[in-house]
Amino acid sequence: MPVSPAYRGEVTDDSADAQPRVPARRGRPGYGREEVLDVAVRVFTEQGYDATSIADLSKELGLTKSALYHHFASKEQLLALALERALSGLEGALERAIEEQATAADRLRAAVRGAIEVLTSQQSYVTLLLRLRGNSPVELDALDRRRRFDQRIAGLVREAQAEGRIRDDIDAGTVARLVFGMINSLVEWYRPGGAIDPVLLADDVLAVALDGLRPR
Amino acid sequence: MPVSPAYRGEVTDDSADAQPRVPARRGRPGYGREEVLDVAVRVFTEQGYDATSIADLSKELGLTKSALYHHFASKEQLLALALERALSGLEGALERAIEEQATAADRLRAAVRGAIEVLTSQQSYVTLLLRLRGNSPVELDALDRRRRFDQRIAGLVREAQAEGRIRDDIDAGTVARLVFGMINSLVEWYRPGGAIDPVLLADDVLAVALDGLRPR
DNA sequence: GTCTATAGAATGATAGAC
């Protein structure tokens, strides 16, 4: 079912003297780039990128196909923008973790929490990233950037092993892949607004990864 | 690049008096249902099911499209057969685990090992199953069957918690999803014939899941 | 009048059915 576009003129602020959060938009009201991208990414993750046609998106938005092309140059550009958002979110969380923590083990822990935060708050975008098959240059680029992210995580694991705060009888790359495999699998079943709090979920993930399932 | 079809007549056995492993096939030599399915599943997992056309498959096999339709009624039937194989493999491993082990904790451990064994030996088939989006009745059926499998695993976790052999401060469903999320993520990077032995890999997975990453 | 969002019709390419 089509979603009604939000008219920018209706966006108001509670405080009387506040500046508008978004600069007033002139011209005919309707969807903006942001809203179209959000819907597109949601449909992409529901049906798959390849299986989704521009016609599908226009039906979902209640627009014609040509109206969509006013917002985006191509279907592939929609994908590229979505992947950029997912990757910059994850990379940003990793950089904050490195900045704010002193030891590799603490950085790793913070990186896990950060990744789960990004994954739960931008679920559709991250899901899209995780399902890439590398069928186009855009996808290959994103996959490569993701590979570099994974390598930075593996580096953290290696340092934490050297610190003696992570067991070193398992290869660092394997540890990184297993832990992030567990994290990434959250996109398959976590539902925003559901019963599960993202922070408590991160607690559970860290509990399993660090302490294991054996009873205390 | 096309793969040469194996002529059944060339399949021999080392021992002189052995029965042929496969009954001799009459008629024009060429691909059998099995070989076509194998190639199709590999291409599906490489490019994605939706992104793969029948023309892609025929190019890969060096056959015409009509020759392919001699082996299969539809693209969807190829998918259905592949999913059946993946699901029966996983279900079989679970049933063996339940049969051969006495306690829930041991059954769970054996189920983890069995799932990893199936995943590594039938990687393409399991990968296809894990990437389903539910876009057709065939996919919905498979997703439902997979959901029942997951519920049986969660049941094992619950029993193992009741036995006191698995920590019970984390919800059983969550534990099952996290552990199998970790296992399923293996399809993303495990490569058959590579440096990593599947049995040792299962050791690592169980080590992380049961004992965690903290040093001994 | 200016700016933005949207429509409608048409094109070339390709995939899947038969």
Next chain:
DNA sequence: GTCTATCATTCTATAGAC
């Protein structure tokens, strides 16, 4: 191999808010 539906995309023109 042929046929037809569907796909992504483009062009030109209009509608509505300031």
